[in-house]
Amino acid sequence: MRELRFHRDLYAGEQVDAALKVYERFGTFTTSEEGEHFVVRVESKSAARERRLAGELANYALGLTIRGRGAT
Amino acid sequence: MNLLEIGADGLDTGKPAFFRFRPLGDRVLLTNLEGRFVVLDDADFGRFARGEVEAGTPLFEQLSRENFLRESFDEAKAAAMIRARRRFLDAGPNLHVLVVTLRCNTTCVYCHASRANMDEVETDMTPEIAERAIDLILQTTSDYVTIEFQGGEPLVNFEVVKHAIEYALSKNASAGKQLEFTMVSNFALLDEEKLDYLLEHRVQLCTSIDGPADLHDSVRKLPRADGSAHGHAVRWTRRINERYRELGLEETLYHVEALVTVTRELLHRERELVDTYTELGCRALFLRPLDPFGFADKTQHLIEYPREDYLAFYRRTVDYIIERNKQGVEILERYAAIFLTKILNGEDPNFLDVRQPAGAGIGQLAYSYDGQIFTCDEGRMLDAMGDSSFRLGDVHMSSYRDLVGHETVRAVVLAGQLDGHPDCVHCAYNPYCGIPPVHSHKSQGSIWGRKRESSLCHVHKGILDYLFEKLATADQETLEVLQRWTTSRSRDHFLHRVTVGAV
Amino acid sequence: MTQRFAGVPDVLAHADLDDSSAELTVDSTLYSLESVYGASFTFIDRCFVFLDRPAEGQLRVTLAAKKSATQDELRGFVGEFANELLACAWREKITAENRGAIEAVTMQALAGAMGPPSLDELEDFDFSEEPFEDPLGIAMSWEEKYGKDKAKRKQGEGPEAAAPEPAEEEA
Structure with a gap:
């Protein structure tokens, strides 16, 4: 299991949700909210796959957040 | 200081x-x-x-x-x-690169054009795609239009080249552009019949000559049975120049334009390079360093070099070119001519890769064999490498205004202005410089890039240092040579002029 | 296994070689969030990038290499990120300062290239779309803009009372 913590000030919640929808078919994701963070727990067949899945999800959520803000 | x-x-x-x-x-x-x-x-x-x-x-x-x-x-x-x-801002793309095929008969170690083998006929542009491309081209807001046939090797798909020329000429009767055609070829597939056609239709011919025969043939390889790539390029360059003379065209103005790509092996052979060009009757030598596109990305361990070595080579070569000019041989170095025109004449020669904003999308468009359209030829090459960032549309679905008003064009226009860049904003060479965003994208991962770490910025600064040192310290005869390089004469013979309403 | 980078204080950056990743701490009072986003974005082809805010005034950037990376490679990532961050921060400031000139050139370049729209293109144009953001309310109707005054008028106050409030209400 790998845990991702998306800080509310840095990631838009709806963009994290949008990223989860894209990647949900590749693994098991459990979401919760803890204080300032959206927490996503990633489970997949192997540790390597979990690392990759978590990383791709994070990059995707970051990309969507940046695009949503119009930043370059 | x-x-x-x-x-x-x-x-x-x-x-x-x-x-x-x-x-x-x-x-x-x-x-x-x-x-x-x-x-x-x-x-x-x-x-x-x-x-x-x-x-x-x-x-x-x-x-x-x-x-x-x-x-x-x-x-x-x-x-x-x-x-x-900034006069070039008033009008849209004037250079339109038509990639009529990806097939090529040579294999070049740094191929920038993304080639296909000779049996891959599916990479030929169809006459219909060429027509749709030309319909778009003639909608540009620029009065001057150059259609450049590229490949692969464009002579491989010569029927489509001919079709495109004839279609463009017929459509231009109503569009009324000042139309020019150029072709970049290795000449290995040229024959007298094709040459007759190209001369008759006033197509300006360009080739690549990477120095003396052994060096050229080591980086531009033809199948052994087809002979020496250098031999073909040299033979046809001489023949074409001879035909220009037969047509009564002034040889100082009308001759084959040859381009060199500087590889590691060439760095110690500058005199042989210049002598090869002058002996062929070439009047210009463009000392282009390797760029990061195409095969050059994969083969750089074989052919790349530190940019300091390139700049030392540049200084030695241009010193020698100046020396030859003083002996009465008229030949210029193109990079120097571009910068000197900006420095001494206060105007921009509109070389699309060294201006700001760069020409991508607003000065140039590239049309791939399959009808896809890109901001520039480098953008097309990146697409062939799997990166479609500079794709704008295609000849079937896109309107002209869709293409030049595309959000990618807007982004590269913004990123191509040096007043928005750290370092550049304070650089003494800001008024003369320009870095194509596609280069920054490929080499540094963003269209903005970091100029202080950019190899192209390093090259531009090095060349401009050399030129300003000359302007500050050189003798009168050298200054006259450098001033002469800024003289631009129009090659009217290649222009197809049409007066709308008179046809 | 957490390792220091030679010459870099541990509190600023360190590596986790087992995970092929590096962490940097960025002072968010020096660098804007937009700059951090900009620098992060140039790494997503090589790294998985994670951002967090461990404490007020700090941002933590984790660069996890997509492929296994040595300590030297991770140090290279950290150095390049720091350079890119500086470039982004400065570019943000310069672009704001030179915005007028840059926008003028951009407008001229695009207008020069595009030319005027054709009649067909005008016919296809959807004029019902919101044309632009209108923070000053220039395109709003009087009633929309001064709804409070409209409410007052309903209460029987004279038209002079409907005059716009001082600027602070619009701000």
């Missing part, structure tokens, strides 16, 4: 007008907003920076004439030069 001695408190911000500066040996180069320049020694620079230049002195007159002083600052003169340097 004595800025530290002057100290921040000693600088006078009231008398000097806006300027940028750069050390130049034991002197200081100053350029201003519109791109005028002066080179001062330390003492004069100190006087200027402290606001101690007295009216009536030769230094005051020089600084005043070049618009470096607030009290005599001529806004209209500055505005006129800035306008002249």
